[in-house]
Amino acid sequence: MQTTDWEEEFREYVTTRGPALLRAANQLTGHPLDAEDLLQNALTKTYQAWGRIEDRRALDGYVRRAMVNINISQWRRRKVEEYPSGDELPEVVAASEAAPSGEVHERLEEALRELPERMRAAIVLRYYEDMTEPEIARTLGISVGTVKSTVSRAMGKLRTALGLPG
Structure with missing residues (x-):
């Protein structure tokens, strides 16, 4: 199976920027596995829109915006919000x-x-x-x-x- 030029360009982008984008996803979700899922979903949306993204310098912003939007959609689908219980408060350090x-x-x-x-x-x-x-x-x-x-x-x-x- 042959890859097109844009598929190779996308693959190179993911290889190059993936680690930085995963760190951003981890900061948004707070959990490594959730971050991987979030980034994968955002990259899927980016792949689907790749031909419409004219300014390749704006790719990181596009992927990050997709991650934020996906993350927000996931919160809104949840019925119950999670809050720390207060039973295990962190020790305060001077x-x-x-x-x-x-x-x-x-x-x-x-x-x-x-x-x-x-x-x-x-x-x-x-x-x-x-x-x-x-x-x-x-x-x-x-x-x-x-x-x-x-x-x-x-x-x-x-x-x-x-x-x-x-």
């Missing part, structure tokens, strides 16, 4: 006892995974994707005020999880 800088990234990733989905998505869109509050509101289908309060509460939870002052 700022002076904070982890060395090499561990901070791992602790931040863990703290992100512990956030409820909407909070995690708002933080990822705001600080990883550098979206404005109105863009986040449109993407998540919520008001700008809800974005502000969600990001604020999420940042508070992250500070607490990392043992930083409020």
